[in-house]
Amino acid sequence: MPGFDVQQFRQQFAFFQHHPDWVYLDNAATMHKPQAVVQAELEFYQINNSNVHRGAHQLSQQATAMFEQARSSIASYLNAARVHEVIFTSGATAALNQLAFGLMHTVLQPGDRILLTQLEHHANIVPWQLHCQRHGVIIDVVPLTPDHSLDLQAYQDLLALGPKVVSFSHISNVLGHIQPVAQMVALAKAAGAVTVIDGAQGVVYQQPDMQQLDCDFYVFSGHKLYGPTGIGVLYGKTTALQLLTPLLGGGEMIEQVSFVNTTFNKLPFRLEAGTPNIAGAVGLAAAIHWLQKFNNKQLQQHKAELLREFYQGLSHLKAVDILSSPVHNAGIVALNVDTEHPADVAELLNQQQVAVRAGQHCAMPLFSRLQLPGAVRFSFAAYNTLDDVNRSLLALEQAIEILTA
Amino acid sequence: MTLEQLLADTFPVLQDIQQTDLAQLQQEKDWQSKYRILMQLGKKLPPVPEKMKQPHLLVKGCESRAWLMHYHDKVADKHFFVLDSDARIVKGLMAIMLCLVNGMSSAELAKFDLCHKFDQLNLKPYLSQSRGNGLTAMAERIKACC
Ligand SMILES: Cc1ncc(COP(=O)(O)O)c(C=O)c1O
Numbered sequence: 001m002p003g004f005d006v007q008q009f010r011q012q013f014a015f016f017q018h019h020p021d022w023v024y025l026d027n028a029a030t031m032h033k034p035q036a037v038v039q040a041e042l043e044f045y046q047i048n049n050s051n052v053h054r055g056a057h058q059l060s061q062q063a064t065a066m067f068e069q070a071r072s073s074i075a076s077y078l079n080a081a082r083v084h085e086v087i088f089t090s091g092a093t094a095a096l097n098q099l100a101f102g103l104m105h106t107v108l109q110p111g112d113r114i115l116l117t118q119l120e121h122h123a124n125i126v127p128w129q130l131h132c133q134r135h136g137v138i139i140d141v142v143p144l145t146p147d148h149s150l151d152l153q154a155y156q157d158l159l160a161l162g163p164k165v166v167s168f169s170h171i172s173n174v175l176g177h178i179q180p181v182a183q184m185v186a187l188a189k190a191a192g193a194v195t196v197i198d199g200a201q202g203v204v205y206q207q208p209d210m211q212q213l214d215c216d217f218y219v220f221s222g223h224k225l226y227g228p229t230g231i232g233v234l235y236g237k238t239t240a241l242q243l244l245t246p247l248l249g250g251g252e253m254i255e256q257v258s259f260v261n262t263t264f265n266k267l268p269f270r271l272e273a274g275t276p277n278i279a280g281a282v283g284l285a286a287a288i289h290w291l292q293k294f295n296n297k298q299l300q301q302h303k304a305e306l307l308r309e310f311y312q313g314l315s316h317l318k319a320v321d322i323l324s325s326p327v328h329n330a331g332i333v334a335l336n337v338d339t340e341h342p343a344d345v346a347e348l349l350n351q352q353q354v355a356v357r358a359g360q361h362c363a364m365p366l367f368s369r370l371q372l373p374g375a376v377r378f379s380f381a382a383y384n385t386l387d388d389v390n391r392s393l394l395a396l397e398q399a400i401e402i403l404t405a
Numbered sequence: 406m407t408l409e410q411l412l413a414d415t416f417p418v419l420q421d422i423q424q425t426d427l428a429q430l431q432q433e434k435d436w437q438s439k440y441r442i443l444m445q446l447g448k449k450l451p452p453v454p455e456k457m458k459q460p461h462l463l464v465k466g467c468e469s470r471a472w473l474m475h476y477h478d479k480v481a482d483k484h485f486f487v488l489d490s491d492a493r494i495v496k497g498l499m500a501i502m503l504c505l506v507n508g509m510s511s512a513e514l515a516k517f518d519l520c521h522k523f524d525q526l527n528l529k530p531y532l533s534q535s536r537g538n539g540l541t542a543m544a545e546r547i548k549a550c551c
Contacts, residue, residue, distance in 0.1 A: 344492050358468050374468065
């Protein structure tokens with residue numbers, strides 16, 4: 001296979017042609033979309049638009065076929081055992097809300113425990129809190145070691161308490177650390193827990209193999225996988241999905257409705273009330289098709305090289321306090337400049353057209369553990385270049401100079 | 406430290422910002438110098454002691470936090486303010502807001518158009534990104550004092 005040509009890769013993103021002066025390092029927030037995705041959504045609306053699963057006409061049947069084809073592409077990307085194990089949601093947040101709601105009563109009874117970790121995104125904390133509080137379910141939290149990795153010994157000790165559900169992120173959205181998910185799933189399963197992986201940051205790093213990973217649920221958002229916003233996936237094993245009470249009721253998810261009793265449709269429709277984001281699903285499938293034209297190993301190698309250069313450059317800057325470890329890192333560097341507020345650092349980078357995120361990145365429990373008001377986050381994607389790395393380092397150097405003058 | 410002391414310490418700084426720093430800020434051509442001045446402004450203001458940063462004084466930005474204290478001299482009908490923020494650039498920008506309204510009467514404050522004034526001072530670009538950094542929230546809080 002020929003080497004990875006980043007310029008050729010980057011050319012497929014019209015966004016960069018419109019913003020040639022910007023260095024975009026906010027990929028953990030959302031990624032840009034290749035032309036193939038934009039085109040697929042556009043064509044869907046221009047040529048194929050109709051509602052799905054309901055029209056008597058051929059146009060609706062065509063749209064339905066495209067929508068179901070998208071599901072099937074995603075199922076095969078994830079190596080799901082069955083196509084109906086892919087449930088479309090509006091994103092990772094919606095999927096986690098469905099899980100937290102849907103497992104109450106069926107799996108979780110009052111007095112039961114669930115297990116989360118210290119570095120979860122609020123989307124993998126708050127939905128559980130909302131429902132656990134109302135149902136008397138106890139939340140335990142896996143702590144971090146001093147080097148900010150998950151404390152696996154403590155994880156095992158907490159598993160011994162017998163949590164019914166264990167939910168953790170594949171990759172930390174703040175630190176970029178890759179969690180040992182295979183090992184964590186195996187341990188949780190041995191302890192008899194239902195396993196949930198928040199793959200919002202993980203899915204772009206590694207094509208997740210559901211049958212190999214063997215987790216019960218894996219969720220992600222399309223927009224962090226070169227796809228559109230407003231579409232995401234709740235993958236679940238068939239047996240696990242059957243445990244879920246639907247969060248949303250409405251059209252298409254039912255079999256029979258009367259005011260006495262309503263019976264639900266079969267999977268996946270039971271968990272997809274209302275008109276879905278049809279164009280979004282088509283766009284996400286297009287993103288996956290497009291991505292599969294590349295060798296992911298090469299994309300990740302390129303990103304690792306950027307990361308290496310970035311760390312190398314950081315080592316020459318004074319006053320930088322790096323929170324992310326360079327090992328087992330998927331391409332995110334969180335840092336602070338002395339005791340300067342991250343918002344000040346980010347604003348000075350913004351002035352130099354370097355897009356980063358500052359703050360607590362929807363992970364307040366992590367920052368209270370780190371005893372920091374926040375951090376500046378540089379997150380890389382395969383379309384970033386060495387020039388992006390160098391420009392961001394120069395901009396950071398300039399920001400430090402202004403801040404510490 | 407009491408509110409009276411803080412007000413007494415803050416008032417002359419705000420006056421000084423209005424009389425000298427604002428003009429200097431407008432004269433600077435490059436963004437680096439403008440930002441250096443903005444950060445200096447933040448430093449000039451006396452910090453509000455942690456104990457006094459009560460939750461109801463908090464003006465939340467997306468990434469940083471600020472606190473606004475207010476005193477209305479009813480006899481003279483004049484409004485005075487004290488400010489702090491954990492981010493320096495935001496604090497500098499807020500200091501500019503405050504120096505523009507410092508000592509105004511209720512009627513003046515009600516009429517005051519901060520957006521227009523920032524435009525005149527060529528500071529509009531800072532306001533336009535302000536939804537995140539809390540400047541708009543601070544402007545609303547100031548107006549709500551009259
Ligand atoms: C680890 C993690 N989980 C969940 C989410 C929520 O994703 P979304 O806002 O797309 O639903 C994010 C997004 O930032 C994330 O990084």
